[in-house]
Amino acid sequence: MNITPYTDSNRSSLAERYRLEDSQVRELFGSHPAEGRAWENRAAYLDETAGGRADLRRVAEAVRAYHRKLPSSAETEISLEKLEREGALVVVGGQQAGLFGGALLIYYKALSVIQAAREAERRLSRPVVPVFWIAGEDHDFEEANHVNVQSPGGEVRRVRIERPDGPRLAVSRTPLSAEQWSSALQELAAQLPDTEFKPQVLDRLQSHVADAPSLSLAFARLLADWFGKQGLLLLDADDPNLRALEGPMFRELILRSDELEASLKDGEARVLSQGFRLQAETAPGSANLFLHHEQGRLLLHKDDGRFVDRRGVVSHSRVEMLDLTTHRPDLLSTNALTRPLMQDYLLPVLATVLGPAEIAYWAILGPAFREFGMEIPIVLPRQSYTYIEPAVASLLDKYSLTVRQAIEDWETLRGEWLGKQDEWNLEEQFRQVKEQFQALYEPVMKTVSGLQPGLAQLASGNRDRILEQIAYLESRSADAIAKRHESSLRQWDRIRQSLSPLAKPQERVYGTVHFWNRYGPGWLTLWHDVPFEAVGGHRLVGGWQKFN
DSSP states (O other), X not given: OEEEEOOOXXXXXXXXXXXTTOHHHHHHHSOOTTSTTHHHHHHHHHHHTGGGSOOHHHHHHHHHHHHTTSOOOHHHHHHHHHHHSTTOEEEEEEEOOOGGGOBHHHHHHHHHHHHHHHXXXXXXXXXXXXXXXXXXXXXXXXXXXXXXXXOTTSOEEEEEXXXXXXXXXXXXXXXXXXXXXXXXXXXXXXXXXXXXXXXXXXXXHHHHHTTOOOHHHHHHHHHHHHHGGGTOEEEETTOXXXXXXXXXXXXXXXXXXXXXXXXXXXXXXXXXHTTOOOSSOOOTTEEEEEEEETTEEEEEEEETTEEEETTSSOEEEHHHHHHHHHHOGGGEEEOTTXXXXXXXXXXXXXXXXXXXXXXXXXXXXXXXXXXXTOOOOEEEEOOEEEEOOHHHHHHHHHTTOOHHHHHHSHHHHHHHHHHHTOTTOHHHHHHHHHHHHHHHHHHHHHHHHHHOTHHHHHHHHHHHHHHHHHHHHHHHHHHHHHHHTHHHHHHHHHHHHHHSGGGSOHXXXXXXXXXXXXXXXXXXXHGGGSOOOTTOOEEEEEOOOOOO
């Protein structure tokens, strides 16, 4: 196994400066995973404040009930038992669901949660459970409804499942039919290359969607399949059993909505004062809560003492909102800025695994955590990778390319390589021809222009048409050279499509299912041996020749 750091070219981003332990940025979060006593201090804080959180035994019961819908394993049962113990801590990370597992970065985030929990348990000598929450309460179905794979021809293909007609409900509340799942699986089967592993992959996916589950539940089943033996626990942020425990925190968010808004603005000012842009600016008057309604998941705002949505569908007094926290907490939902507060109320969060964009918006949350008598947990940057396929590694050697060159300067280097294959020096020949033609034609243009003024325009147009024909011949000649080296150019394209598909990071484009299909289940388990780095950073991983 070869593992090489890949330095982020954007070292000025907030997330990267946090990762590199910039002292000013660290102040926005209050701690850093590289600090010597950060883990022990956070654990002690959680012990002292246990009475201010939800009853962990009841939380564990809700998680256990959710897991009855998922593939089971002995290791999952061990994690559930740990969660029920007094003094248990968790490392948590989460993501919107993704069709058939979604993008690679989701796999890497779950892996990061597991590795961090294992390291923290070793360090603290007490139970630390890995927990992955699914943002099932989110209503942006288009963020969750697709996965990208590489087709047999090498192109990036998107497989998707369409949102049913009707209101934009939470993803976990959006019903999908057996026909929709069947169609999505057929499309995936058509786009995936044929491999020895493909029948097993498709059969396993079919087993998770046979009862036409929601997108969130199908996603949870697949993660449980992949990570159950690593002891990963899963929960859905929209699980009604969890919502039943969140009423007291919803009550505080409603009662102190104005203070919450002010604290978020304070946090924004602190981020802006350090010269960073805001990842997402809060809207004036926002209640930072949603309401689940038959007309969809509605974002609430404050208007003259009432909680309303922009379309005027609902209008609730504060008393009515508080009544919901007692009798119908399942109708309430957090947003991206209040979910971290709810997460900390619900679970004893030792550390949270976040991607770069999440780190950027969590940077404003310090004052909000303090407003509610909390402290931001240790923020762990998600482990980030580019996988170097064996065949691609061989092509890099063949063309004397580094991975960085292939990712950052592919187009230029490809052009230079193709130019070197021009044994006839056609570019120079055509340049000389064009120069010589214009030199010979210039006196003719002057002569005919003197004979009759109208001939000047005719001569100029004639010259341009001849130059266009020369350029056309040059283009066809270049195409002929490319045709002679078509096989090699496909290899160049293979490098690009693997390492930087669509000119984007590999982990943000391809789904884990693409590599699962290509290399089998052994490829998934090999990631468990990649060393954990508490401060994250992007790494290149390759050197795996065998996957079983």
